[in-house]
Amino acid sequence: MIRVRVSPEPIDMATELAGVEAAGAGGVASFTGIVRADDGVELLELEHYPGATEAALTRLTEEAIARWGLLAASVVHRVGSMLPGERIVLVATAAPHRTAALDACAFLIDRLKTDAPFWKRETRAGGRRWVDARDADDAAARRWD
Amino acid sequence: MIRVRVSPEPIDMATELAGVEAAGAGGVASFTGIVRADDGVELLELEHYPGATEAALTRLTEEAIARWGLLAASVVHRVGSMLPGERIVLVATAAPHRTAALDACAFLIDRLKTDAPFWKRETRAGGRRWVDARDADDAAARRWD
Amino acid sequence: MRVLYFAWVREAVGVDEEQVAPPAEVVTVADLVAWLSGRSEGHARAFADRSRLRAAVDQAFVPLDASVEGATEVAIFPPVTGG
Amino acid sequence: MRVLYFAWVREAVGVDEEQVAPPAEVVTVADLVAWLSGRSEGHARAFADRSRLRAAVDQAFVPLDASVEGATEVAIFPPVTGG
Numbered sequence: 001m002i003r004v005r006v007s008p009e010p011i012d013m014a015t016e017l018a019g020v021e022a023a024g025a026g027g028v029a030s031f032t033g034i035v036r037a038d039d040g041v042e043l044l045e046l047e048h049y050p051g052a053t054e055a056a057l058t059r060l061t062e063e064a065i066a067r068w069g070l071l072a073a074s075v076v077h078r079v080g081s082m083l084p085g086e087r088i089v090l091v092a093t094a095a096p097h098r099t100a101a102l103d104a105c106a107f108l109i110d111r112l113k114t115d116a117p118f119w120k121r122e123t124r125a126g127g128r129r130w131v132d133a134r135d136a137d138d139a140a141a142r143r144w145d
Numbered sequence: 146m147i148r149v150r151v152s153p154e155p156i157d158m159a160t161e162l163a164g165v166e167a168a169g170a171g172g173v174a175s176f177t178g179i180v181r182a183d184d185g186v187e188l189l190e191l192e193h194y195p196g197a198t199e200a201a202l203t204r205l206t207e208e209a210i211a212r213w214g215l216l217a218a219s220v221v222h223r224v225g226s227m228l229p230g231e232r233i234v235l236v237a238t239a240a241p242h243r244t245a246a247l248d249a250c251a252f253l254i255d256r257l258k259t260d261a262p263f264w265k266r267e268t269r270a271g272g273r274r275w276v277d278a279r280d281a282d283d284a285a286a287r288r289w290d
Numbered sequence: 291m292r293v294l295y296f297a298w299v300r301e302a303v304g305v306d307e308e309q310v311a312p313p314a315e316v317v318t319v320a321d322l323v324a325w326l327s328g329r330s331e332g333h334a335r336a337f338a339d340r341s342r343l344r345a346a347v348d349q350a351f352v353p354l355d356a357s358v359e360g361a362t363e364v365a366i367f368p369p370v371t372g373g
Numbered sequence: 374m375r376v377l378y379f380a381w382v383r384e385a386v387g388v389d390e391e392q393v394a395p396p397a398e399v400v401t402v403a404d405l406v407a408w409l410s411g412r413s414e415g416h417a418r419a420f421a422d423r424s425r426l427r428a429a430v431d432q433a434f435v436p437l438d439a440s441v442e443g444a445t446e447v448a449i450f451p452p453v454t455g456g
Contacts, residue, residue, distance in 0.1 A: 014159040017177075024182035024230065029250070030175045031243060032162075033456055037169035046455070047380055049448060052432035077455065085169065089456050098176060098373075099285065102251045105174070109243055109456055117429065117448075118455025119380035130381045133452035140244065178373055191372070192297055194365060197349035222372065234373050254373055262346065262365075263372025264297035275298045278369035 001072035001094075002065065004057045006048055008080035011087040016076055023072035025094035029101035031109045032091075037084040040124045046079045046088065049117035053077075056116040060108060068104040070095050075108060077118065107144050114141040146217035146239075147210065149202045151193055153225035156232040161221055168217035170239035174246035176254045177236075182229040185269045191224045191233065194262035198222075201261040205253060213249040215240050220253060222263065252289050259286040291358070293326065295336070296367035299343070302336035312358075319345045320354040322364060337366075344369055374441070376409065378419070379450035382426070385419035395441075402428045403437040405447060420449075427452055 001023050003016075013032070021028050035044045061073045072094040082088060091108040095101040120131040146168050148161075158177070166173050180189045206218045217239040227233060236253040240246040265276040294307045316325050320340065327337045337343065345352055346365040358364050377390045399408050403423065410420045420426065428435055429448040441447055 013162050017158050021177070021179060021230070021232075026179055026181045028175075028177045028179060030173075030177075031247060032166070032173045032175075033243070034166060034171055034173060036171045036241070048455070049377070049379060049429070049432075049450070052429060052448070055432060056434075085166070087166075096181070098178070098254055099251075102176060102247065102254075106244075106247050109247075113456035114453065115434070116455050117379065117434075117450065117453050119451060120454045121380070130451065131454045133454050137456075193372070194294070194296060194346070194349075194367070197346060197365070200349060201351075258373035259370065260351070261372050262296065262351075262367065262370050264368060265371045266297070275368065276371045278371050282373075 001074075002058070002061050003074040003076070004054055004061055005076045006053050006057070006079055007076070008078065011076050011078055011090050013087075013090070016074055016090055017092055020072045020074050020092040020094045023094045025071040025101070026096050027098040027101040028092060028094045029098070029105040030090060030092040031105050032087055033089040033109070035082050035084045035086050035088060041084060041122045042125070043123040044082045044088070045121040045123075046077075046082070047119045047121070048077075048079050053117050057112065060111050060115055064093065064104045064108050067107070068093070068095055068100040070100065070104055073104065073108070075112065077112070077116070079118070110137075110140040111144060113137045146219075147203070147206055148219040148221070149199055149206055150221045151198050151202070151224055152221070153223065156221050156223055156235050158232075158235070161219055161235055162237055165217045165219050165237040165239045168239045170216040170246070171241050172243040172246040173237060173239045174243070174250040175235060175237040176250050177232050178234040178254070180227050180229045180231050180233060186229060186267045187270070188268040189227045189233070190266040190268075191222075191227070192264045192266070193222075193224050198262050202257065205256050205260055209238065209249045209253050212252070213238070213240055213245040215245065215249055218249065218253070220257065222257070222261070224263070255282075255285040256289060258282045291361060292363045293322075294363065294365040296365065299336045299367050302332050304330070304332045317357060317359060318355050319347065319352060319358055319364065319366075322358050323354070323366065342368060374444060375446045376405075377446065377448040379448065382419045382450050385415050387413070387415045400440060400442060401438050402430065402435065402441055402447065402449075405441050406437070406449065425451060
């Protein structure tokens with residue numbers, strides 16, 4: 001089971017995880033990225049490259065499935081406007097063993113950050129600005145090469 | 146926020162994750178152990194050591210919070226009888242950064258398997274038997290020493 | 291002293307807990323196990339292979355050579371298999 | 374050739390996409406960016422610092438020295454920041 005979705009709709013954890021759990025594996029790992037409530041961001045906007053983004057996420061997910069023998073993987077990324085506390089992204093993986101599920105989950109969120117065309121803009125009291133890419137994200141993605 | 150629960154009640158993902166997400170962190174990781182549907186187990190029974198089990202899980206969770214600077218952590222373990230596809234255990238962690246959340250989640254599930262007094266019994270067509278401890282689980286737990 | 295048994299140890303012994311008053315020469319968990327083995331065939335069967343036993347004294351995991359002196363609760367059980 | 378812009382590149386250029394017909398001497402993405410810079414002040418501002426630009430040719434990420442020959446869709450944008 002592979003599921004990739006890019007949508008302005010809120011992410012429903014129960015629904016998304018149920019799809020991955022249904023694969024019958026022993027372990028399901030997930031990572032959820034959330035708009036932080038503690039650093040002054042009032043609004044987060046996510047722009048993407050329609051078509052190319054979905055294709056990049058599908059390639060990444062297929063790579064994770066092959067590399068860790070996953071029974072299911074789901075990548076759901078929200079676009080548009082989000083408030084603090086709202087979910088931006090959910091990655092979920094199912095595997096016979098916990099290490100495979102957790103490692104594949106880490107791989108997907110690390111590589112999604114460098115390989116999929118999304119751009120974040122934050123609104124704070126000081127105004128609205130595009131978020132800069134972080135060197136730490138490049139380094140995190142490279143550890144899977 | 147710290148939550149430790151050992152109970153015969155089914156684990157509700159949406160409720161448990163909402164508690165951890167409410168901490169306001171940027172990332173939430175989770176691991177769910179599920180009775181496998183593909184290896185012939187018809188029934189799984191979990192026995193525990195009341196009091197000592199909860200104390201062991203609380204100590205582990207506090208260690209994870211201190212070591213990774215978590216904003217929240219939840220460990221929920223079911224006991225009693227479970228069918229294939231049902232959740233046995235849920236570990237969820239919230240941290241400002243994804244690597245901390247994912248590493249703490251891996252730590253908690255690895256160490257729970259060696260440090261908390263639970264015992265599994267499986268029923269298959271061939272009968273009912275206590276599950277043997279696995280050397281691989283000891284090795285996985287030791288990587289966090 | 292309260293002694294608790296879990297999993298197949300509990301099944302072999304036949305009870306999940308019992309109150310015992312071991313003699314003064316019972317110093318360690320291993321001594322206690324040896325002494326308990328004399329109580330019944332079930333105890334003897336449960337404790338036949340020490341390498342398969344683990345223990346907790348007052349709810350803390352300990353090796354079998356740990357002391358039970360002054361303990362109020364000792365638990366004897368197989369290696370744990372949760373998660 | 375269809376050219377797409379995203380994030381602050383899109384804002385600086387002032388449109389999210391445009392149809393262009395670059396001359397034959399435009400071979401690489403970098404050539405295309407240099408040629409597009411002449412179209413307006415907005416283009417020039419968006420493309421002033423090449424080190425801040427990334428590109429995709431027919432929806433695949435490529436370095437700026439990659440060829441655009443035969444491409445139907447070229448996208449120019451800042452480093453990505455999803456997740």
